[in-house]
Structure formats: C-alpha cells, structure tokens
Amino acid sequence: MNRILPKPSELSSTKEKEVRNAFIKNEVIPNDILEHISEAYLVLDLTGNIIQINEKASNLFKHAIKDSKLFIKKCICDNTFPDFIKLYRALLRNGHLLGQKICIQSYNQPKLEILIRATVLYDANQKPIAFQCLFNDQVDRESFLQNYHEQKEQLVTVLENSSLGIVFIKNGKILKTNTTFCSLLGYDEHELSTLTINDISFPEDVENSQKIIQKMNLGKINHFHFTQKYKKKDQSLLIARVRINIIKDEIGNYLYHVAMLEDITKEVQESSMLKALNTLMSSIIGKSNIYEIAWEITQKVISLFGLEDCVIYMFNHDRTLLEQIAAYGDKNPKGREIINKITIPLGEGIVGTVAQTGISEIVNDTALDSRYIVDDKYRASEITVPIIADGMVIGIIDSEHSTKNYFTNTHLETLTNIANLAASQLKSAMNLQRFLDTEKQKSLLLNNLQARNQELQEYAHIVSHDLKSPLRSINALISWLKEDYTDVFEQQKTNHIPLIENTLDRMEKLINGVLDYSKIDLENNEYKSIDLNQVIHNIKKTTYIPKHINILIKKPLPILKIDHTKATQLFQNLISNAIKFIDKNIGIIQIDYEDHGTYHTFSVKDNGIGIDKKYHQKIFKMFQSLQTNAESTGIGLAIVKKIVQYYNGDIWLESTVGKGTTFFFNLKKVS
Amino acid sequence: MSTLSFLLIEDDEIERMKFQRVVSKYEPNHIIVEATNGEEALEILNDDNQPLPDIILLDLNMPKMNGIEFLTLLKNHDRFKYLPTIVLSTSNNHQDLLECYKTGIAGYIVKPLKYEDYALKIQSMVSYWESNELIKG
Structure with a gap:
C-alpha cells in the first residue's frame, strides 16, 4: 500500500480539518487559515508563477523563487526528476496528489526528503488553472514506516475479519486471499496461491470475466459488480456476488485487482426454486396427461434451477421396471425426444431403490455408491425423489450433476414439492378421466333410456290402436247378430247382448285412457x-x-x-x-x-x-x-x-x- | 242418383265385411272392389280391363305398404292423382291427419267403436258422394 494519508498529528484539530476539507475538495485554502498552517503552502499557476505563498514556503524555496516564479527544477535532485515529471502528470490527470515523497536540495542546503501534497484548482468550466501545494519537511523515515505499518495492520485486520471473501489477483494469478475467501472455496491459502482465477471458474464464465478485466485495464472502468459461479474444491457450486476493483499506483500503472465475494448460493438457489416451483405450478395446472406433466417438469422447470440433467421415470407395474418418459439435458437433444432410453428394474440402481423404498436420496459422490448406474455419462452426484400418488410410487424424478456434493436439502425439498405437485395433478387428472368416463356412461344410459321411453310410448300408442280394431269388429259382429236374429233374442229375453256392449265400451275407455296417459310425454x-x-x-x-x-x-x-x-x-x-x-x-x-x-x-x-x-x-x-x-x-x-x-x-x-x-x-x- | 264404384283398401276382413254390409244395405247398386293392401290396390288400378273406381277408401294401418305410402304413390301418378281418396282410420292422431291432408285426401273418417255409429258415418259419406259430380273413366 503506497498511499499515505497525511498524518493526523500534522495539523491542529479544527483548522487542520478545514484545510484538509478544502484541500480535498480542490478549493483554495482561505487566508485566515493559511496563517495557522505549519507547513509550506503555495499556489502556482500552470506555468509555475507563484500566486500565493506562505512564509514557510518562502524560506524553503528561497533560492528558487525569482520574479514570483518558482523554478522548482532548481530544487529537485537530479536523480528523482523523472519521477517528479510523472507526479506532475498524475496530478493533472487525477486532480490531486496525496502524500508523495520527493527529494529536494536547496542551494547550499543538505538534501531533504519532503512530503508533497497537491490539488488542482479549476475555473468554473472545470478547466485547471492552478495548483496548490503543501510541503512537509518534517517527514522522517521512522514515522513514515511506523505510519505505514499501522495502516497495514489496520488493513490486515479488516481483511481477515471481513465476512466477504477477498482476493488479490495479478494477471489472473491469485496473490493473496483472506480467510473467508479460503473457507468459501474450501481451499487453504497455499493451495490457492498456486491456482489462477480460471481454475476456480466455470469454463462458460471465463470469457465474460476476461472482458471485464480488459475493460478495467484499459481504464474504461475502475470497478464492476457481477454475479458468478465458482467451483469449490469439493466440486460443489458457489454462487457469489462479486465486486472487482482495479488498483493502480499514483501514476496509473496497473498493480493488481481486488475482488470481494459475497456468498449468495443459498439465496439464489432458494429464490430460483421458488420461481421454478411457481412456473411449474402454472404450467402443469390443468394438464391431464402424465407424459405432458413430466415433460413440463423437465423442460421448463429444471432448467430454471440450473440443473444439468433431469430424467423422469414412470413405474410400469406390469413389468416391474422404471421407464424414462421425459428428460432434460444431454438425454433430450430436441423436442420431446429421449435418446437411448434405458429401463431400470425395480430395486436396482439408485432410481430402482428409491422406487422400491419410496424414500428420496441424495448421493453426494456417485463414485462411492456401488448402486450408481451410468446412463449417458458419468456424473458426480445424484438426487432421486419418488412421485407418490395414493401411497404408491408411480414414478421417479432423478437429477445428476457433474460436481460432487451438488445437491442440498433445498433441492430435495423442492424436488419433493414438484413430485407432490405432479402426483396430485396426476391424481386429479385420473379423477377427471374417471369423471368423464362416468359422464359418458351416464349420457349413454340417458340416451338409451330416452330411446326406450320413446319406443314404449310408441308401443303404447300402436297397441292401443291395434286393440281397438278387434273391439270394433266384435261390436259389429254383435250388431249383426242382433239384426239377423232379432226374433230369437226377443224370445230368450236375456240381456247378454247389452252386457257385452257395455264391456266393449268400458274396454274402449280403458284403451283411450292408456293412450292419453302415454301421450303426455310424447x-x-x-x-x-x-x-x-x-x-x-x-x-x-x-x-x-x-x-x-x-x-x-x-x-x-x-x-x-x-x-x-x-x-x-x-x-x-x-x-x-x-x-x-x-x-x-x-x-x-x-x-x-x-x-x-x-x-x-x-x-x-x-x-x-x-x-x-x-x-x-x-x-x-x-x-x-x-x-x-x-x-x-x-x-x-x-x-x-x-x-x-x-x-x-x-x-x-x-x-x-x-x-x-x-x-x-x-x-x-x-x- | 248415380252408381258409385268404390275401391276399398283394408287388410281387416271384418272391416271389409262391415263396409260391404253398410253400403249394400243402403244402396245395393254401388260397386265395391276390395284390396287387402296397397300393392294389390295398385295392381287393380293398373289393370286396363277394369275401369278406374270413382272413390278410394284407404285404411292407414296396413302391413307391407302402409296407407300413407300408398297415398303418396297415388298422388304422384298422372292419372290416379285425380281419384278422390278418403281415409278410414282408427287414429285421430294429429300427425297422421296433417300428413294425409298434406299429401292430398278428400276426407278422413275415424272408425267409431260402435257399429251403429260406424254405419251412420259411412252412410252419410256415401250419400255425400252420390250427390257429387265425378270424373268418370
């Protein structure tokens, strides 16, 4: 750290503060304050003419002042002159120069190291018009060093106790890290010192971060915020909010970058899961087909988690094995298509086990699990969650990740939620199907019933008419009997004929009644x-x-x-x-x-x-x-x-x- | 008073007897030709050796070709369509009535249960047609 702030002891309390403030603000220090300043103070125009000077300064630069012009070159030791030119340029560029040490040698005087501080004064148009400078000849090496160490210590304390992971990087190489940074990534400081920043980044991020670094190096920006993923030592994921600063020396040379990392892994995962869950919910609501639901889960939602891979298995009860019905990742290159479908017998592999037990599993390192079945390619960790409807495992949601220890309890929770959602959606889909079937049967029944009713009514109608015709015939025949055998009947004196006629009459009334009754609905x-x-x-x-x-x-x-x-x-x-x-x-x-x-x-x-x-x-x-x-x-x-x-x-x-x-x-x- | 010739299309034997008995008792000179169904009636109509009847009496409920089917054929025929046709039916069903009048009939008689009522209706029908001018031949 080569920035040395003015020593607090240099100026007395309030006056000191005012000088400081004015100084930092690039304002001319008022005359009344100047009198109290123990330091040499002068204001120069851009060509070196003295505009204002205090007594101390007059003494210090006595021999170099001629006609109100400061011939500063006369005072500067030859060997430090190039530095002085750089300082001059830096001053013009930055507007200030805070505590730069230079070596001056006045005429007939011993060499003297003094501390120079300067700010540029501007006109209303922000055009530089003058410099004001403070010189402190009280600097001695000891106090300088002490000051330096004090500040370094302060910085180290801040560095070590920060909750942010801090890393110093030079040309991609890790120079120094704090404890938090080490624990965030799971490496010790020594290990990190052998790594480059690319070693702990994901390949897809390297290009982007290099662009940012390049912009900084070109001086276009001094700092930058972004969110990035990093690979931990155990291959698990760290998502961090990063602020990166470029550090240059006073004259603008690149020294190194400081990056501060805040761990937001959990935060990001949780919020993305919540979002994913909502997305899923709205996308599968109303879907009635298990395959459609499965594809929705894999294609729309799993991608939102930043998962690399996801396969949904359906349990085939007849064959007691699990079949892949939807996938996301390498298994699903396009559309709704799964390449190289595999089946897993119940009880085999991690998927088969979970299907049998109905209990979810997270496998942190598949290399250590003998049950692990390599599907399309080897991946380091796996999470397997059963889809359970009415107490029966109907399917499996399975996801693998290329890094070890990738899956957390949050993943488990979310995938379980998804499985429940899928199960309940499926259940309601099955209920809906059952309902529709019943409705269909009902309407079929109703149609049959209507047809039968219609038939029955027509039947009643026809039968009534058919019944009437023999009645009419009997009536006619009886009438003829009466007509043709009047004599015989009169002799017999029986009233059988009128009885038959009455009976026929009654019969007709009955038939007409039935006819009327059957007509009501018709x-x-x-x-x-x-x-x-x-x-x-x-x-x-x-x-x-x-x-x-x-x-x-x-x-x-x-x-x-x-x-x-x-x-x-x-x-x-x-x-x-x-x-x-x-x-x-x-x-x-x-x-x-x-x-x-x-x-x-x-x-x-x-x-x-x-x-x-x-x-x-x-x-x-x-x-x-x-x-x-x-x-x-x-x-x-x-x-x-x-x-x-x-x-x-x-x-x-x-x-x-x-x-x-x-x-x-x-x-x-x-x- | 003119002599009328009737073509009675009726599948029920007793109904045919009833008609015969009522008409012959009322006016024995009238001629009654009987057909037991529509097809038979068409054969009679198409027989060039027989003169066309003056009036057709048609039962609606018959096997094979029913009354309305026969009526439709008749009314689509160049010559036969002028033959006045009277329906004799057991049904006073509104639908049947409408269908018959639409196709073209000269009368619709519902056969009553009592023979006396029937005789009265047939007699009045016959007497009505006796006093009508008819296209002969």
Whole structure:
C-alpha cells in the first residue's frame, strides 16, 4: 500500500480539518487559515508563477523563487526528476496528489526528503488553472514506516475479519486471499496461491470475466459488480456476488485487482426454486396427461434451477421396471425426444431403490455408491425423489450433476414439492378421466333410456290402436247378430247382448285412457298463454254434466303458459272424477286458485262421497279405481298426476268421507 | 242418383265385411272392389280391363305398404292423382291427419267403436258422394 494519508498529528484539530476539507475538495485554502498552517503552502499557476505563498514556503524555496516564479527544477535532485515529471502528470490527470515523497536540495542546503501534497484548482468550466501545494519537511523515515505499518495492520485486520471473501489477483494469478475467501472455496491459502482465477471458474464464465478485466485495464472502468459461479474444491457450486476493483499506483500503472465475494448460493438457489416451483405450478395446472406433466417438469422447470440433467421415470407395474418418459439435458437433444432410453428394474440402481423404498436420496459422490448406474455419462452426484400418488410410487424424478456434493436439502425439498405437485395433478387428472368416463356412461344410459321411453310410448300408442280394431269388429259382429236374429233374442229375453256392449265400451275407455296417459310425454310442448277460464268453459260444453251438478269458478282463473291439451285433460279428469262421486241431490264443484308468487295452487272441490285417507296415495296409481262401474277406468287421476308432475308440480287432496273432497295441485309459473 | 264404384283398401276382413254390409244395405247398386293392401290396390288400378273406381277408401294401418305410402304413390301418378281418396282410420292422431291432408285426401273418417255409429258415418259419406259430380273413366 503506497498511499499515505497525511498524518493526523500534522495539523491542529479544527483548522487542520478545514484545510484538509478544502484541500480535498480542490478549493483554495482561505487566508485566515493559511496563517495557522505549519507547513509550506503555495499556489502556482500552470506555468509555475507563484500566486500565493506562505512564509514557510518562502524560506524553503528561497533560492528558487525569482520574479514570483518558482523554478522548482532548481530544487529537485537530479536523480528523482523523472519521477517528479510523472507526479506532475498524475496530478493533472487525477486532480490531486496525496502524500508523495520527493527529494529536494536547496542551494547550499543538505538534501531533504519532503512530503508533497497537491490539488488542482479549476475555473468554473472545470478547466485547471492552478495548483496548490503543501510541503512537509518534517517527514522522517521512522514515522513514515511506523505510519505505514499501522495502516497495514489496520488493513490486515479488516481483511481477515471481513465476512466477504477477498482476493488479490495479478494477471489472473491469485496473490493473496483472506480467510473467508479460503473457507468459501474450501481451499487453504497455499493451495490457492498456486491456482489462477480460471481454475476456480466455470469454463462458460471465463470469457465474460476476461472482458471485464480488459475493460478495467484499459481504464474504461475502475470497478464492476457481477454475479458468478465458482467451483469449490469439493466440486460443489458457489454462487457469489462479486465486486472487482482495479488498483493502480499514483501514476496509473496497473498493480493488481481486488475482488470481494459475497456468498449468495443459498439465496439464489432458494429464490430460483421458488420461481421454478411457481412456473411449474402454472404450467402443469390443468394438464391431464402424465407424459405432458413430466415433460413440463423437465423442460421448463429444471432448467430454471440450473440443473444439468433431469430424467423422469414412470413405474410400469406390469413389468416391474422404471421407464424414462421425459428428460432434460444431454438425454433430450430436441423436442420431446429421449435418446437411448434405458429401463431400470425395480430395486436396482439408485432410481430402482428409491422406487422400491419410496424414500428420496441424495448421493453426494456417485463414485462411492456401488448402486450408481451410468446412463449417458458419468456424473458426480445424484438426487432421486419418488412421485407418490395414493401411497404408491408411480414414478421417479432423478437429477445428476457433474460436481460432487451438488445437491442440498433445498433441492430435495423442492424436488419433493414438484413430485407432490405432479402426483396430485396426476391424481386429479385420473379423477377427471374417471369423471368423464362416468359422464359418458351416464349420457349413454340417458340416451338409451330416452330411446326406450320413446319406443314404449310408441308401443303404447300402436297397441292401443291395434286393440281397438278387434273391439270394433266384435261390436259389429254383435250388431249383426242382433239384426239377423232379432226374433230369437226377443224370445230368450236375456240381456247378454247389452252386457257385452257395455264391456266393449268400458274396454274402449280403458284403451283411450292408456293412450292419453302415454301421450303426455310424447306431445310437443308449446307453452302458449292459455286462459284457464276458457278451458273450463270448453270442458263444460263438451263434457256431459248432470243437471243437478253445478261447476263454479270462485274467482277468475289466471292465464298460464301451458299446453292446451294438457290443461284440458287435467281439469276435465278432475271434474269428471268429481261428477262421478257426487251422491248429493245438489252437486257443487268449485274451482279456485291462490297465487304464491312463483307458482299457483289450484283446487277442485266437490261435495261427493269423500275418500278415505288410506286411499289418498292409491287413487293416483294407474287402473286404481275405488269403484267398479263402466264410467270409472282408474286412469283419470293417473293422467292428472302425470300432467302435474310433467310441470314439476305437486298434487294432493283433503277429504272428509261423506262430505266431499278437494284436490289441490301446484303449477309453477313459466316465464 | 248415380252408381258409385268404390275401391276399398283394408287388410281387416271384418272391416271389409262391415263396409260391404253398410253400403249394400243402403244402396245395393254401388260397386265395391276390395284390396287387402296397397300393392294389390295398385295392381287393380293398373289393370286396363277394369275401369278406374270413382272413390278410394284407404285404411292407414296396413302391413307391407302402409296407407300413407300408398297415398303418396297415388298422388304422384298422372292419372290416379285425380281419384278422390278418403281415409278410414282408427287414429285421430294429429300427425297422421296433417300428413294425409298434406299429401292430398278428400276426407278422413275415424272408425267409431260402435257399429251403429260406424254405419251412420259411412252412410252419410256415401250419400255425400252420390250427390257429387265425378270424373268418370
């Protein structure tokens, strides 16, 4: 270290500080301060004319001053003159000269070593206009040395205790290092002194760092920050934030470089893992194919970790071996292609072992592990993590690295996270597949059901018509019998013929009922606005209503969006049903409704014979009639219920035996 | 009153008997030619030795060629398309009705269950056509 700062003892406290500050700032030292300066002080213009001078300086350079001009050459010892010229140039270049020793010899005086400090004074345009110089003739070698050692010691202390790794490099060669630097790289200082900086760098970084050094050497930059990887003695990785400074002597000669390294390996790895994990997460979300997930992991994410290699194996249960399904690195030169795929039997190698145990492994030195299987090339360390879904190993994530001890617990943690992610994604993919399969089956079933329903309804339709034709034939034949054998029948006085006719009539009603019932789902469903008052009016006109029965509409019924035929069938069947069971001399059928906002509740009330509670469910079933007569087919109420259900409504009744029955049903308002 | 000739296309024997009985009782001079299905009816129509009927009565539900298929063939024929055709059906299905009228029919009669009702309908149908002017030959 050849920079010597002015000795603190040279100037007295505050004044000293002011001088110093002004001096360092390249400002003229004010006159009032000058008086207190114990040193020789003078200000010279660029050609050497004295602008200002103090007494001490006048004494010192007495013989060399002529006409306010300092002929400094007269004072300089001949042999140090070339140095002096260099100093002069350095001063102009740097703007200051801090504590340079020169040798002067005044006329008739002994040689004297003095310490010179100088700064350049500039005009407003930053053009140099003068020098101010301080000379100290009090320098003696002893104090100089003491000073030097003191400072060196300070520096060594700082150097050794720094948490930064510090290295001095000359032309690539390692000159000196501190303890931190040694421990960062795992070498001792002696070992390092035999190495060059390239020995501990990765080949891909050498060119870049040489460029930086070159720039510095050319004086373009004095320092530079960058982040770089280094190889430790054990071949593991060190990622460091580096600040490199170039050190030159006062006259600008290159001395050496100082590099300060901060270990950010963990930091970088952790943040890159987090980033990678996020990237992975978003890239595999929604993927439903194990192969796609595997390729995403290897191609997109592993590269983000700075891993050299990664292979994902899938466990083949049938063959009890592991197959490579995706890769990153040398195994995957392009696209989604793996060259020289290998398979590993369960239990063999590190991969096979982990597949068997389901426990992750880090192998710090594969050379020491007999299980290690060389795939495409030998690599020094390996990490192997199982992909486990539902307690079963379904695959393996495996990564190898060319340096020993490369993989850390952070790698393990992250790869485990990735494996879990892959597993859960796969699981949900499998669930999705299962769901889709079920849906497919369901819709198939539904289609079948619809087809069957359609068939059934058509069947009912056709059968009803086919059944009717023999009925018609029988009816015709009986009529002919009656016509052709009138005499015989009159003699016999039997009423078999009318009984047969009644039976046929009833049979036709049944068939028509079945036909109507089967038609409910079949017909097109146009929701037209239907005025229910009109519907009831029409029913009154077309249905036989005995004279003693009155149908009353309690208040005007609403207009509904409903199929006209269904609305007619609904009310007609309820009214017919009421008519059938009225046993009073004056029958009353009352139709009413209540508006419940989203639906209406309609009621059809009669004063008939009433229905016992135990039959309330039964009456809605097909062919369930409580009375055996030609009028009652047991289909009417089944049709009513089916229509109400068709419109997602409910139907129920309240009844008192002997007094009458009220049927209620809800119909939703259709918007 | 003119004598009418009917071509009755009906697969059910008793239905044919019913028609015969009602018409002959009402007006024995009317001629009834019977066919049990559409193909047979076409043979009769295409037989040059037989005069064309005045009116065709067609059942819809028949084996082999059904009524609507027959009707479609008939209405696409240059000469036969002028023959008034009345459908006799068991079904009052809206779809069937629409299809028939679209293709071209002169009437649609739903066969009632009771023979008396049937006889009444057929009689009124026959009497209606008796008072119509027809393209003869």
